[in-house]
Amino acid sequence: MRAQPSASHFIDGDFVEDTQGEVIEVIHPADETVIARVHAATPAILERAVASAQRAQADWAARRPVERARVLARAAATLRERNRAMSELETLDTGKPLQETLVADAESGAEALEFFAGLAPTVTGETIPLGGDFAYTLREPLGVCAGIGAWNYPTQIACWKAAPALAMGNAMVFKPSELTPLCTLEVARILTEAGLPAGLFNVVQGAGAVGDALVRDERVAKVSLTGSVPTGRKVYAAAAEGIRHVTMELGGKSPLIVFDDASLEDAVSGAMLGNFYSAGQVCTNGTRVFVQRALRERFLERLAARSVAIRLGDPMDEATQMGPLISARQHETVMRYIEDGRAAGARLVTGGTAPDGPGYFVAPTVFADVSDDMTIAREEIFGPVMCVLDFEDEDEVIARANASEFGLAAGVFTNDLTRAHRVVSRLQAGTCWINSYNLTPLEMPFGGVKLSGVGRENGRAAIEHYSQVKSVHVGMGPVEAPY
Numbered sequence: 001m002r003a004q005p006s007a008s009h010f011i012d013g014d015f016v017e018d019t020q021g022e023v024i025e026v027i028h029p030a031d032e033t034v035i036a037r038v039h040a041a042t043p044a045i046l047e048r049a050v051a052s053a054q055r056a057q058a059d060w061a062a063r064r065p066v067e068r069a070r071v072l073a074r075a076a077a078t079l080r081e082r083n084r085a086m087s088e089l090e091t092l093d094t095g096k097p098l099q100e101t102l103v104a105d106a107e108s109g110a111e112a113l114e115f116f117a118g119l120a121p122t123v124t125g126e127t128i129p130l131g132g133d134f135a136y137t138l139r140e141p142l143g144v145c146a147g148i149g150a151w152n153y154p155t156q157i158a159c160w161k162a163a164p165a166l167a168m169g170n171a172m173v174f175k176p177s178e179l180t181p182l183c184t185l186e187v188a189r190i191l192t193e194a195g196l197p198a199g200l201f202n203v204v205q206g207a208g209a210v211g212d213a214l215v216r217d218e219r220v221a222k223v224s225l226t227g228s229v230p231t232g233r234k235v236y237a238a239a240a241e242g243i244r245h246v247t248m249e250l251g252g253k254s255p256l257i258v259f260d261d262a263s264l265e266d267a268v269s270g271a272m273l274g275n276f277y278s279a280g281q282v283c284t285n286g287t288r289v290f291v292q293r294a295l296r297e298r299f300l301e302r303l304a305a306r307s308v309a310i311r312l313g314d315p316m317d318e319a320t321q322m323g324p325l326i327s328a329r330q331h332e333t334v335m336r337y338i339e340d341g342r343a344a345g346a347r348l349v350t351g352g353t354a355p356d357g358p359g360y361f362v363a364p365t366v367f368a369d370v371s372d373d374m375t376i377a378r379e380e381i382f383g384p385v386m387c388v389l390d391f392e393d394e395d396e397v398i399a400r401a402n403a404s405e406f407g408l409a410a411g412v413f414t415n416d417l418t419r420a421h422r423v424v425s426r427l428q429a430g431t432c433w434i435n436s437y438n439l440t441p442l443e444m445p446f447g448g449v450k451l452s453g454v455g456r457e458n459g460r461a462a463i464e465h466y467s468q469v470k471s472v473h474v475g476m477g478p479v480e481a482p483y
Contacts, residue, residue, distance in 0.1 A: 001036050003092050003182055008038035008205050009045055010188035012052035013198025018045050024178050024205060029095030029324040030315050030359045038181050040206035046213055049202040053144045053171035054219050056199030061141045061169030065120040068167055072117035075194035079110040086186060088316070090155055093180045095324040095360070096278050097315040109159030109187065112458070115442040116167035123168070123463055132477050138470040141169035142245055143221035145466065146214045148235065149184065150226040151177035151326050152281045158184045161224045162201055164462040170222070171200045175214060178207045179326055215239055222466065225249070229451050247455030247465045249283065249447055251380045252408030255401035256286030256437060257423065260294040262413035268302050270413055270437040271386065276310060276364050277438060279322055280384035284409035284431060284438055288377055289388045290397050296390045300368055304350045307364045312355060324360040325383055331360035334383030341367045341376040351384070372400055394423065402428045408452035411437045
């Protein structure tokens with residue numbers, strides 16, 4: 001096995017094993033070999049993790065914010081120093097090409113730690129004059145936070161959740177996806193080496209049952225989930241029983257609108273980034289590409305030429321541009337959607353095949369002549385499948401773009417910036433791009449509306465979701481009473 005960790009879990013500052021838990025085999029998606037085995041968390045493991053987090057949190061919260069910031073900054077530096085090793089592990093874990101992971105995963109995690117390290121000392125309350133009296137506010141941590149990650153960006157997601165939580169004085173128990181359990185253990189190791197006190201960032205392995213037990217634990221004050229809408233419904237309901245704070249970043253079927261005055265090359269680049277990066281396994285992907293009719297044929301011609309040139313292959317080869325899907329199950333799901341598209345009458349422009357040999361590969365796929373009512377235009381596929389729809393005017397495309405239960409992201413390509421801002425203001429999406437796509441700098445809040453989630457990650461907005469406001473009224477005169 002090529003990536004066997006020291007132990008399955010990380011609790012109270014050290015690696016911990018409990019072989020009583022169910023065995024989880026970690027499959028490398030490119031060749032279908034078992035690269036590691038871990039054990040799911042037992043009730044005893046979960047108890048140790050939550051108890052250690054609760055025990056460590058109060059002292060951490062009492063520290064000066066700048067002390068907490070120093071730890072996060074050291075962790076960011078170490079994560080960057082180990083970028084190569086972390087990227088190779090991420091590639092083994094997820095199947096994403098090393099070409100991507102070297103620039104997008106550990107690096108994004110380091111940016112999160114760095115950003116919130118800088119932000120932590122600046123978070124203050126306010127004073128409120130009330131005549132003779134006055135009031136002031138404090139922003140306090142929530143306590144123990146539960147993080148539940150997805151399998152497409154395990155390192156990034158762990159850091160996106162841990163960084164603001166720890167910066168604000170919380171502790172976190174993090175459960176990565178059972179499909180990608182390896183990288184988060186290394187994040188825990190790095191945080192501990194950077195000086196994070198034991199118990200403040202714990203990692204437990206397992207599937208839905210472990211996540212459910214974590215969400216329902218009465219000591220958990222906040223739940224942060226990245227996952228699917230069905231999982232989000234379950235987590236939201238379970239968290240509601242304890243009136244817990246919740247942040248959820250869920251799925252999407254995001255529109256990308258290309259007007260006929262847009263730069264053709266830029267629009268094609270944006271559409272490809274919004275559909276084929278990470279083999280299409282990105283929640284914000286603009287999988288409904290609306291192209292104005294005057295540009296449609298030129299757009300499709302250029303898109304097809306560039307798509308067939310994408311190099312699939314061994315993700316450990318830095319020349320590879322697209323890797324496999326995460327699992328056999330996901331591969332079957334994507335291929336079924338492709339068949340649905342064909343059966344519904346969509347025109348297959350390119351792709352639609354699964355290369356021979358081992359690995360869960362799917363060729364970059366583009367459908368044209370797609371109508372809004374087709375399944376491939378309504379449901380999240382989470383694979384390299386692009387649906388191209390045409391439109392005539394602005395009002396029409398906005399109405400169609402918004403006709404979805406999702407609202408995670410949206411994009412607009414046009415050289416008319418007045419129109420770009422006007423269209424974005426009417427799109428029902430939490431994260432939008434103008435003449436770009438899928439860029440998520442840490443400075444910018446990230447999240448969705450409608451069924452795509454609640455709350456925000458990143459930016460200063462994340463602080464509001466990992467802390468709570470306490471208001472204090474200060475009386476400066478005698479207390480008057482009517483009795």
